Amino acid sequence: MPSLYHHPMSAASRFIRLVLNEYELETDLIEERTWERRRDFLALNPALTLPVYVDESLHAFCGSGVIAEFLDETQGVFQKQRRLLPEDPVARAEVRRLTDWFLVKLEHDVTRHLVRERVFKLLMPKDLGGGAPDSKALRAGRTNINQHLRYIDWLTANRKWMAGDTLSYADFAAAGALSVLDYLGEITWSDASQAKDWYQRVKSRPSFRPLLGDRVRNMSPVSHYADLDF
């Protein structure tokens, strides 16, 4: 069976888990704590990023962008209406732009700060960077989240799905990131009703169910985290 090195609080890992679930590809999940810099994991992925997908021939695919393209080429092409990258090159570019937006820009502006300060630092030993959260980093993440939420609200108000008329990688990249932030109670859904409606639709999909069961040690999710009607 293929395996996926991931972390429940890694937005990019959640994106790929959602895609694998959508395509009904069974995968062994292996939780990786990248800050431990395990030698075997470094050999798989010298960039030390998550997720890493290892297929049945033991080829390693590093990073969500590389994995998403590989899955499109080897699985998506056979999915017809359920393919998560459209056929048209211009439409594909819009899906990729937004997928990057959520996995690179939202990650950089918001997610990495809040996850690092609120979750990873609790799990890390002190000599590897663990300790109390840095209030400046928390503030940066919390300031930036509003602009992102407004953009998502605008996109979802103007389109059926995140990148256009059909469900795509862009929806699952966004949902992967927002579900991490929602776990931490960092999203004020009442400020973004269109985004909330879209998230409710994605969250109700069977592919999402396993993520609703994710738990991190010492850090329970907000009470509405697993509610489909939040």
Added chain:
Amino acid sequence: MPSLYHHPMSAASRFIRLVLNEYELETDLIEERTWERRRDFLALNPALTLPVYVDESLHAFCGSGVIAEFLDETQGVFQKQRRLLPEDPVARAEVRRLTDWFLVKLEHDVTRHLVRERVFKLLMPKDLGGGAPDSKALRAGRTNINQHLRYIDWLTANRKWMAGDTLSYADFAAAGALSVLDYLGEITWSDASQAKDWYQRVKSRPSFRPLLGDRVRNMSPVSHYADLDF
């Protein structure tokens, strides 16, 4: 004619310029100073990243990853032996892994620090972040460059081209970044003879010639920058 918003000191812009030259696609080059946050440019690319490619139908493609995939789908497929993404999904994944490595990881660890501190801060007005270089950021970039150079040396010692037997996007992503660092005299080529041999081969290609003529105001390149025999 299509156009490309770029900056001569943006590694990702250089990558796409090299690809466009390899495929002999004439393009209008428009220099963009992203720190000015021009309203028209923000409308094209709200992420405010370079490069942005605008095709003849005035569709905008934002970011080198999105542009590279679009060019592969609309141009690469007709290039036969000269196609810069191989056909095989596993080989494509290795090209994409390394392309990301140079455009994301090398950029994050090294290039952005050195370019920002040594070039952009000279060009920026003070209220937009201009001023004297930050010695801590310079030191970070210069420390990290050695490890990257060793990795490139190892890759090029073990392979004909960066990602395998054939010339690919990975070569041009690496060359885009290294040529910026070389312009600034930040690379000690004598420490990396295999990397140097590889760079000499890429630099000698006709697609590279226009880059050798790039100049930035107030900042001449090192004397060997345009030498094919450095």
